[in-house]
Amino acid sequence: IVLTQSPGTLSLSPGERATLSCRASQSVSTSYLTWYQQKPGQAPRLLIFGASRRATGIPDRFSGSGSGTDFTLTISRLEPEDLAVYYCQQYDGSSFTFGPGTKVEIK
Amino acid sequence: QVQLVESGGRLVKPGGSLRLSCAASGFTFSDYYMSWIRQAPGKGLEWISDISSSTNTILYADSVKGRFTISRDNAKNSLYLQMSSLRAEDTAVYYCARSQDAVTNQYYGMNVWGQGTTVTVSS
Numbered sequence: 001i002v003l004t005q006s007p008g009t010l011s012l013s014p015g016e017r018a019t020l021s022c023r024a025s026q027s028v029s030t031s032y033l034t035w036y037q038q039k040p041g042q043a044p045r046l047l048i049f050g051a052s053r054r055a056t057g058i059p060d061r062f063s064g065s066g067s068g069t070d071f072t073l074t075i076s077r078l079e080p081e082d083l084a085v086y087y088c089q090q091y092d093g094s095s096f097t098f099g100p101g102t103k104v105e106i107k
Numbered sequence: 108q109v110q111l112v113e114s115g116g117r118l119v120k121p122g123g124s125l126r127l128s129c130a131a132s133g134f135t136f137s138d139y140y141m142s143w144i145r146q147a148p149g150k151g152l153e154w155i156s157d158i159s160s161s162t163n164t165i166l167y168a169d170s171v172k173g174r175f176t177i178s179r180d181n182a183k184n185s186l187y188l189q190m191s192s193l194r195a196e197d198t199a200v201y202y203c204a205r206s207q208d209a210v211t212n213q214y215y216g217m218n219v220w221g222q223g224t225t226v227t228v229s230s
Contacts, residue, residue: 034216036152043202043223044144044152049216056218087152091214095166096142096154 001026001092003099011105018075020102022088027068032091035064035073038101039084047086048073080106109133109219111203116224123193123228129186129203129221137181140164140206142217143188145199145226153199156188160209171197193228200225 002025012018022033030051036044046055048064051071061076075082085101115127129141142157156177157166165177176189186203201224204217 032214036217038152043220044217045220046216046218049214049218053215055216085151089152089154089217095168096157098144098152098154101151 001028001090001097003088003090003097005086005088005099005102007102008100009103009105011107012078013107014078014080016078018078018082018104020073020075020086020104022066022071022073022099024069024071024090026092028071028090028092030067033064033066033071034089034091036087036089036098037082037084038087039081044087075104078104078106082106111205111219111221113201113203113221113224116201116226118227118229119193120230121194121228124189124191125193125226127188127190127201127203127224127226129188131184131186131205134205134219136179136184138208138210140209141177141179141186142204142206143177143186144202144204144217145197146202146223147196147199150199157206158186159207190226193226195228198226198228 004023006021033051035048038044052064063074085103087101088099110132112130155168155171158177174192178187203221205219207214
């Protein structure tokens with residue numbers, strides 16, 4: 001399964017809403033759609049699992065939604081520390097794949 | 108605290124071999140599947156292998172199948188990646204990550220990551 005993320009780069013001001021898209025080439029079980037955040041120079045961090053469940057310690061401004069082939073990560077009010085690349089990931093029982101990532105820039 | 112620490116990365120010549128290790132602490136290692144993920148310089152994340160808690164299920168990405176071998180030693184709380192026939196395109200930071208919960212058989216995402224170890228394949 002190939003994952004496509006859009007846009008490639010998102011440049012927004014603090015307080016604005018960010019909407020990141022992840023589209024799969026085939027249907028993905030919501031149980032196995034995951035979002036990660038990778039800040040510059042750091043390892044990735046789990047944000048959302050099961051398409052919509054926030055990981056421990058993740059602020060409620062991050063939310064995930066979607067099903068089938070279309071999934072969305074929303075950051076309701078951008079903070080300067082949200083500068084990062086965001087990756088979606090899927091598991092289909094035989095392999096995991098990551099999307100190419102969306103880079104979020106803060107104006 | 109819950110922690111993963113990778114080691115073993117270094118400069119290696121094309122065609123060479125290397126073994127990476129990942130030491131786990133702060134959780135019951137044998138209760139979890141484990142994965143290796145890599146990131147080439149300036150590029151995105153690439154999953155390369157996953158191993159079940161009992162080692163009876165092992166998965167590989169096509170890009171490393173036949174060249175890389177994942178293994179684990181639950182008594183030593185350690186995960187390994189044996190890499191052979193290395194190519195320039197294997198140059199990357201290699202991360203280990205905690206994967207599926209084998210006790211509940213649920214996937215809660217890769218919720219623990221190490222800091223990564225760097226492998227450079229170059230002559």
